[in-house]
Amino acid sequence: MTTFADLGVDQDIVDSLASKGIVDAFPIQEQTIPLGLPGQDIIGQAKTGTGKTFGFGIPVVQRLGADPAPGVKALIVVPTRELAVQVYEDIDMLTANRPTSVVAIYGGKAYEGQIEQLKAGAQIVVGTPGRLIDLAGQRLLDLSNATEVVLDEADKMLDLGFLPDIEKIFAKVPAVRHTQLFSATMPGPIIALARRFMSNPIHIRATDPDEGLMQANIRHLVYRAHSLDKDEVIARILQSEGRGKTVIFTRTKRAAQRLVDELGDRGFNAAAVHGDMSQESRERSMAAFKAGKRDVLIATDVAARGIDVDDVTHVINHTVPDDDKTYLHRAGRTGRAGKTGIAVTFVDWEDLHKWALINRALDFGQPDPVETYSSSPHLYADLDIPEGTKGRIASAPKASAPAKERKPQSAADAAAEGASEGTTRRRRRRTRGGERVGSTFETDAAGAAETDAAAPAAASGEAAVDGTGTHDGSGKEHHDGRPAPRRRRRRRAPRPEGGTAA
Incomplete structure (x- = not known):
């Protein structure tokens, strides 16, 4: 196996990779890194999961130098936000032992943090086309010095949906630059289109022709x-x-x-x-x-x-x-x-x-x-599914038993219960017949007797005491036993004589 040190990678980058247990290079890295380090334009094609990010990331980081000046010097364009985060993490790991700063620029996140990192002098930008064009249009992202340009998942980036945005981005970077395109799939028309943005590129396919398009593992x-x-x-x-x-x-x-x-x-x-x-x-x-x-x-x-x-x-x-x-x-x-x-x-x-x-x-x-x-x-x-396996590993939550309904009780029982429990007052159930509707009973016996005494007085036509009105709907009493105030009727304004209003 070929190590990264054998490929001429700087020792601080080799140490960063070794800290993550990465020592040997994959075939795509072994073929592209020696060409990318001196500045050769590359179209790299390899199956997914074979280390394409380091294949273009290591030459980008190393070509910027051990202590690059502030300002965007490298641009890596990706089609999705998830891939932007993934590539950012890999490039950030490569720069762990040098002062080079990396920033991820993509939509769905607040502008402020990304703008602050750009103003702080980030040298490598990883981003999606939409947010990159947005910040460049606001003159918050200067790509005029980005001499390292990478299109990851290039087949997607050069498809009809992204192509207008890619053309706008390439119009903002220097005409003389180092350009790399990487993807797992690279149809012929896409390769022909890619050559418009590159200078004498070398097309590298790190696959065994006899293995087929799919990974053998x-x-x-x-x-x-x-x-x-x-x-x-x-x-x-x-x-x-x-x-x-x-x-x-x-x-x-x-x-x-x-x-x-x-x-x-x-x-x-x-x-x-x-x-x-x-x-x-x-x-x-x-x-x-x-x-x-x-x-x-x-x-x-x-x-x-x-x-x-x-x-x-x-x-x-x-x-x-x-x-x-x-x-x-x-x-x-x-x-x-x-x-x-x-x-x-x-x-x-x-x-x-x-x-x-x-x-x-x-x-x-x-x-x-x-x-x-x-x-x-x-x-x-x-x-290798065990016999008897069913499609559920957790039973559905059991429904709680409904609360038992409380049986109705008589007013006397309720009054006694309320008095024993120290409650303030309870409403009496509505009943039909000649019984009063809406009256309340007090928690003490004296209050109950006083309330019950009001009914015969009202029935015999005696004057009701203030505050003991029955409010049974048959009279004009208010709830406190006094007559309800008369309602005032609104008067209409007199019509003007001699015709109608204009």
């Missing part, structure tokens, strides 16, 4: 599954022997959130990353997944290019990806850094035509996936 399983049974199948796969961290990809944001809720109800520790979440929530979910606090991450394709976690053992495609490139990026979240992994894909009946195209492009040899249900024996055998 990933086992690919494809099942034709019913949409109503997928949750149960996934829940049983999550209980397979030796399962570590797992990433589940869904087609839509709504499906991702629904699956998080469903697996949480079944007792699994799942988190989500999708476009309807705030950036802070997405970063919390990703941090919890990396730290092992959550072992299941459910995501849309927003995270297909931004999850770099070495111990992901399973990737599950809840629905078929749109194309073979998306499949490779999804499956590439497992089997990283030389480890093994399993990629499971569910194919709906209506998506068989889409799977046929992916199968042909990747030469899977599985044009007709086997029909699979949660009880299928081959599912248990393929994924």
Whole structure:
């Protein structure tokens, strides 16, 4: 194996890598670093999880020098926020032993912190196109001295959606610069387009032509599954022997959130990353997944290019990806850094035509996936699921027993209970007949007798004592026994004589 020291990397960078247990270089690093250090433009292509970030990051950091002057000297452009955070962390680790400063510029976060770091003299910027153009347009980001430019996931960056933004960014950097493009997939039209922004680039493919497009250390399983049974199948796969961290990809944001809720109800520790979440929530979910606090991450394709976690053992495609490139990026979240992994894909009946195209492009040899249900024996055998496993590891919370209704009691009993418990006063239940409505009884016996004495007095036509009105609706008494005040009627203003108002 070739070490980074053998490739001519500065000793302080070698020490930073060694502190994280990284000593030997991967093939893509071994081929691109010797060319990148002297300033050769490179188009680097290698499978996901094979160390492309260090392949372009080490030449960038080393070419800036041991103590670069303040101001942006290097620009690394990435398509997603998650990937921006990942690349920032890797580059920041490379600069741990030198004063070079790195800043991540992406949307969903407050401007103030990013602007402060730029004003403080950060030399390396890692960012997404939208926020980069925004800050450059406000003259808060000066790219006129950025002589090191990198496009990570270049096939995505040079696609039709991002291309106008990339052209704007390249118009702001110097014409004479060192440019590097890296990606796992690099179609021919994209390579032709990339040459517009480069000077005599060398195209390096760090793959074995006989190995095929997919990584040999990933086992690919494809099942034709019913949409109503997928949750149960996934829940049983999550209980397979030796399962570590797992990433589940869904087609839509709504499906991702629904699956998080469903697996949480079944007792699994799942988190989500999708476009309807705030950036802070997405970063919390990703941090919890990396730290092992959550072992299941459910995501849309927003995270297909931004999850770099070495111990992901399973990737599950809840629905078929749109194309073979998306499949490779999804499956590439497992089997990283030389480890093994399993990629499971569910194919709906209506998506068989889409799977046929992916199968042909990747030469899977599985044009007709086997029909699979949660009880299928081959599912248990393929994924080492223990016999008898069900799709729930936590029982649903038991509903609390309803409180017993209190039986009605007579006024005398209530008065006695209130007196014994020291309560202030209780309302009497409404009754029909000649009984008074709305009267109250006091907690002491004297008050009760006084209240009861008011009824016969009212019935015999005697004058009621102030404050003892019955308010039974048959008279004009107010609640205190006195006549209610007369209501004043509003007078209408007299109409003007001789015609109507104009």
